Amino acid sequence: MTKGGSATRPVVALTMGDPSGVGPEVLVRALSDPMVGECCRPLVLGDLTALERAARLVDVALPFRPVGDVREIRPGERGIPVFRPSRLEEGQIPYGRPSVEACRATIGYIEAAVHLALEGRVAAVVTGPINKEALHRSGFSFPGHTEFLQHLCGTPRVVMMLAGPRLRVALVTIHCALREVPERLTAAAVEETIRITLEALRRDFGIPRPRLAVAGVNPHAGEAGRFGTEEKELIEPVVRSLDAVCGPGCVLGPYPPDTVFTRAYHGEFDAVVAMYHDQGLIPVKLVHFDEAVNVTLGLPIVRTSVDHGTAYDIAGQGKARASSLIHAVRTAVSMARFRSLAQAGIPG
Numbered sequence: 001m002t003k004g005g006s007a008t009r010p011v012v013a014l015t016m017g018d019p020s021g022v023g024p025e026v027l028v029r030a031l032s033d034p035m036v037g038e039c040c041r042p043l044v045l046g047d048l049t050a051l052e053r054a055a056r057l058v059d060v061a062l063p064f065r066p067v068g069d070v071r072e073i074r075p076g077e078r079g080i081p082v083f084r085p086s087r088l089e090e091g092q093i094p095y096g097r098p099s100v101e102a103c104r105a106t107i108g109y110i111e112a113a114v115h116l117a118l119e120g121r122v123a124a125v126v127t128g129p130i131n132k133e134a135l136h137r138s139g140f141s142f143p144g145h146t147e148f149l150q151h152l153c154g155t156p157r158v159v160m161m162l163a164g165p166r167l168r169v170a171l172v173t174i175h176c177a178l179r180e181v182p183e184r185l186t187a188a189a190v191e192e193t194i195r196i197t198l199e200a201l202r203r204d205f206g207i208p209r210p211r212l213a214v215a216g217v218n219p220h221a222g223e224a225g226r227f228g229t230e231e232k233e234l235i236e237p238v239v240r241s242l243d244a245v246c247g248p249g250c251v252l253g254p255y256p257p258d259t260v261f262t263r264a265y266h267g268e269f270d271a272v273v274a275m276y277h278d279q280g281l282i283p284v285k286l287v288h289f290d291e292a293v294n295v296t297l298g299l300p301i302v303r304t305s306v307d308h309g310t311a312y313d314i315a316g317q318g319k320a321r322a323s324s325l326i327h328a329v330r331t332a333v334s335m336a337r338f339r340s341l342a343q344a345g346i347p348g
């Protein structure tokens with residue numbers, strides 16, 4: 001990551017997430033970490049009451065500066081700009097207990113950040129954790145950020161990737177019940193996930209010739225059809241057809257899911273395509289919980305997020321670590337740089 005003068009550092013929008021969870025405290029911790037200020041100029045979208053409370057909790061002095069327009073963010077100016085902040089009552093944001101007002105405000109931060117990114121006013125969006133159940137109870141109709149961002153950006157298909165230093169995993173199916181996975185695993189879904197992941201590895205991660213492993217879904221990748229037929233009938237034909245288009249060594253598999261992640265972790269592949277949420281996220285969170293970053297691939301904007309949730313069990317205790325958020329900011333800045341180099345026709 002290159003350091004630059006303040007004018008050359010990109011503006012990155014950071015949404016606070018659910019004010020009742022650990023989002024505000026990990027945000028103020030991250031904002032007070034020099035690594036964040038060295039790589040970008042942060043623009044916060046959140047609630048002033050929650051931010052000030054979090055700053056007191058983790059004992060950092062951060063002067064927040066409400067701004068109504070991104071043109072008010074001038075290089076070198078003191079204070080952390082907060083874009084059109086809400087000002088909820090402390091009683092509306094009890095730790096660990098979401099309120100309807102807080103949930104509505106949370107959705108507003110995400111919407112505003114995405115619009116700023118679509119207008120090209122910020123280089124990337126980094127989101128804090130939301131509580132999906134609480135948002136749904138307040139009328140939010142999307143399973144999570146990923147699907148909401150897809151909707152806001154009008155993108156036909158997006159892919160969730162969890163990226164750690166040694167293991168990156170992209171998912172074919174995301175937020176659904178396990179029993180719905182088989183019907184959602186179509187050839188089109190597998191193929192689009194692979195294509196979007198390959199494009200992102202090249203364009204956003206600067207890997208010119210990625211090696212992508214595709215996991216099977218059944219034990220031992222189906223054991224030649226004895227433990228399931230999805231590999232033979234669905235995944236393998238897609239892998240073979242893409243192998244022919246992308247060239248040998250680019251798309252590989254389907255491999256037995258119980259060993260493909262360790263092979264990737266040891267450097268054999270740049271990423272693994274997993275068939276469902278927990279197949280892919282358990283290995284990443286096991287080895288990289290403090291460093292992994294959630295990245296939405298396939299959007300016209302750069303979006304990263306923490307790998308953890310709202311952690312209501314520890315919210316307000318000052319224990320939550322900000323390392324995933326710091327990695328999310330650094331990854332977003334790096335992706336934005338690779339994208340702008342690619343747009344300028346300069347290889348990354």
Ligand SMILES: NC(=O)C1=CN([C@@H]2O[C@H](COP(=O)(O)OP(=O)(O)OC[C@H]3O[C@@H](n4cnc5c(N)ncnc54)[C@H](O)[C@@H]3O)[C@@H](O)[C@H]2O)C=CC1
Pocket residue numbers: 022026128129130131132133134145294305306307308309310311312313314319320321322
């Ligand atoms: N990026 C996002 O918006 C995400 C949101 N979620 C949502 O968060 C809510 C809670 O999800 P859970 O499954 O309970 O996962 P969680 O990640 O909130 O908590 C799991 C465990 O990890 C610990 N933990 C989480 N973040 C931590 C941190 N920064 N430092 C130290 N320990 C930490 C918690 O204390 C808890 O023991 C759910 O509604 C889920 O949908 C979950 C993952 C990502």
Ligand SMILES: NCC(=O)COP(=O)(O)O
Pocket residue numbers: 130143144145146147281294305
């Ligand atoms: N398990 C990852 C997760 O739930 C985050 O989802 P999203 O809110 O980023 O779509």
